[in-house]
Amino acid sequence: MMAIKSRKHSTSAYSQMSTVLAAMLLPAAAAHAADATPAPPVASGGVMQEVRVEGTKENDFKADRATSNKYTELLVNTPQTITVIKKELIEQQGAVTLADALRNTPGVGAFFLGENGNTNTGDAIYMRGFDASSSIYVDGVRDMGSISRDIFNVEQIDIVKGPAGTDGGRGSPTGSVNLSSKQASMQDAYSGIVTAGSGKQKRATADLNKVIDYNSGTAFRLNVLAQDSGNPARDVVKNKRWAVAPTIGFGIGSPTRVSLSLLHVDQDNIPDGGVPTIGLPGYTSPDSANTVVAKRRLYLNDAQRVDPSGFYGSTSDYDKVKADMATVRIDHDFSPSVKLQNMSRYGKTQQDYLLSAFRGNAANLVTETAVGVVLPAAQWTLKRPDLRTIKDQENQLLTNQTTVTFDFNGAGMKHTAVAGLEFINEKQLTYGYDTASLGVLADANLYHPNPDAAFKTPSAPKRNGVYGDATTNTQALYLFDTAKLGEQWMFSGGVRVDHYRTSYDAVVLTTATSNPPVPAGVFLPVKLDLADTLLTGKLSALYKPTESSSVYATVATSKQPPGGGTFQLSTSASSAANPKFDPQSTVTKEIGGKWDLLKQKLALAGAIYRTDVRNEIEQDPTDLLYYQTGKKRVDGIEVSLTGEIARNWLISGGYSHMKTKVTSGKVMTASGDNSLSYTPKDSFTVWTSYTLPMGLKLGGGANYVGKLLRGTDGAVGTPAYADAYWVVNAMAAYPVTRNIELQLNINNVFDKDYIQAINKSGYRYTPGAPRSGSLTANFRF
DSSP states (O other): OOOOOOSOBOHHHHHHHHHHHHHHHOHHHHTTOTTOOOOOOBOTTSOBOOOOOOOOBOOSSOOSSOSSTTOOSOGGGOSSOEEEEEHHHHHHHTOOBHHHHGGGSTTEEOOEEESTTOOOOSOOOEETTEEOTTOEEETTEEOOSSOOOBOTTEEEEEEEESOOHHHHSSOOTTEEEEEEEOOOOSSOEEEEEEEEETTTEEEEEEEEEEEEETTTTEEEEEEEEEEEEEETTEEEEEEEEEEEEEEEEESTTSSEEEEEEEEEEEEEEBOOOOEEOTTSTTOOOSSOTTSTTTTHHHHHHTOOOOOTTOOOSOTTOEEEEEEEEEEEEEEEEEETTEEEEEEEEEEEEEEEEEEEOOOOSTTTEEOBOTTSOBOOGGGOEEOOOSOEEEEEEEEEEEEEEEEEEEEEEETTEEEEEEEEEEEEEEEEEEEEEOGGGGOEEOOEESSSOOTTOOEEEOOOOOEEEEEEEEEEEEEEEEEEEEEEETTTEEEEEEEEEEEEEEEEEEEEEOOTTOSSOOOTTOEEEEEEEEEEEEEEEEEEEEEOSSTTEEEEEEEEEEEEOTTTTTOOOOOOTTOTTOTTSOOEEEEEEEEEEEEEETTTTEEEEEEEEEEEEEEEEEEOTTTOOEEEEEEEEEEEEEEEEEEEEETTEEEEEEEEEEEEEEEESOOOBTTOOSSOTTOOSEEEEEEEEEEOTTSOEEEEEEEEEOOEEOBTTSOTTSOSEEOOEEEEEEEEEEESSSSEEEEEEEESTTOOOOEEEEESSSSEEEEOOOSEEEEEEEEEO
């Protein structure tokens, strides 16, 4: 009999072992077990026959399937680039947010800080050159709200690259991210993680699963989180949150299964507005060359960098988030070939955000006296006259999704089809504030800012009557089919139809640039409606040279209608949210191959792709009007390796190379290169770990992000580029007892100084985290 040492064996293996032992030792109890097996036969001579129990150790890094029921095949047989990040990899790295976890896939990250005085809030995720922030899903349902998502209740993360319009409807041109929540299971298990580290990091999570009744398949699971941490890279910045996620499952292991889940998250953070770009490579003085102060350009261009840990906001800044989610999921297997899933969800997210931002332009940099005498650098100051960013927003979601999966034979092929119907109601309510009520911060010393500095005017934020109230109702119908011709050919196709209607009621405050011309300072009501039907699809052919490999070709589309990412429609002639424009349209063509190696323990995948994005907004240089003549293209290569190289040796890694360009329209980068701005040409990620015979686990990895180019709309004073960088991380873990493991993580081992994200015209950037460490105690029972 094979001994199972790992505590991470599959549920099926656990059930088989438990059933056999019950049949041998507790016949009475076995009679009531849901999946009981007969008692082992006895030979005629009275000698019990051999009973063999086989179990398989779960691969900690390699997943066999995506969690969405729209993907019916194993990943090796799925004709699309899909990266799966499992919780074991996340825990080894000490990652706690979605942005942290996404560093395990190349070409995806939060590279862009925002524009002007604004800073992106939450998960501002870019994927293959385009913003994918509005294409984040939880259990297949779009998750709205610009918040930072914690992954304490996440089992695995699926990153679908390429158009995902057929899967989820409107969305990013280049993919989506789906977080799979933890569910109750028929195995008692109790675990906890307590972490302390650099930047006053303090965090604790608990994951408790309890079987309530074996006969009915009833179990309860509870995940909780408490965190009160600073930021090792930044002074004052705070990440404080608590959360609770209970789930109860009924009928687990039976043909009819019901799951009831709740999630509540409460965040009380101090946000990060970044630091001035002065002194960075590529920095040039914001002073115009033909002004009377042009001489200042000489010494500003050679000025030293500011301390990247300095905080240029106020300790009174805040980012308060309350998020609630309630989900009911019903699964029923009519037969092994016909299955139904119905999921209903209500979600609500409220964000109250205030950030004291700044712009390091010529008017706000004070480096000389009134008579033109240059001050010592230690006396240079930064004015912060009126740039306080405020966000008061509420998002609500109500949805019902029904999916039927069924197998059938037809046209000489075996088919697996997925048909679905979705009803979605999404709302977003945003309030504006009187800028005078936000207060004005005192001038900051450029090199030694004081976050406790007094305000020049009182700060008591008050709503000013400006608001935006948007509602989008969507009805969607989709059908996928995978047809198998013999043992080697598979053909897949899918089509989705989304009918949506967006209603936008707002009151706006006009400015001097309002169009049509209206006197500045006038409150103007706006009512806009947009209804349309989107049709997206995908088609692929796959050939299997061997049982554990495949090569494929795929073409897929997606669409993003006006206001599709934020709901907010606009009357601005240059805005993609103007209802007069057609949806942004994307086509991706991909050719790739996948191989499951070393007895399916190691997955190797590679693909080449081309993504064309059409209907981008461009201004005609002759009549100065705006038309949808813009086109962009991304040509790329991506490879990945995930799984077990040898016994106790795990690896997860990937490399991406992108060649981006504007095929129709003006060049986007300030340097004049025909590339997409803030998009790394090359990116690489790897993490590997090895467990020694005495139980000591050693791990480490590296991340590489190529140079980022500033856009043409970025102001002088924001560097034209951000340098490429490498960051190396390391980990060591040791089980001090059967139930307790201590884990040490060192991030940025070589203390690399780098730019994590850059603001295009606000003269600000987010510094990368310096070397930091954390010590974690993992408890498992």
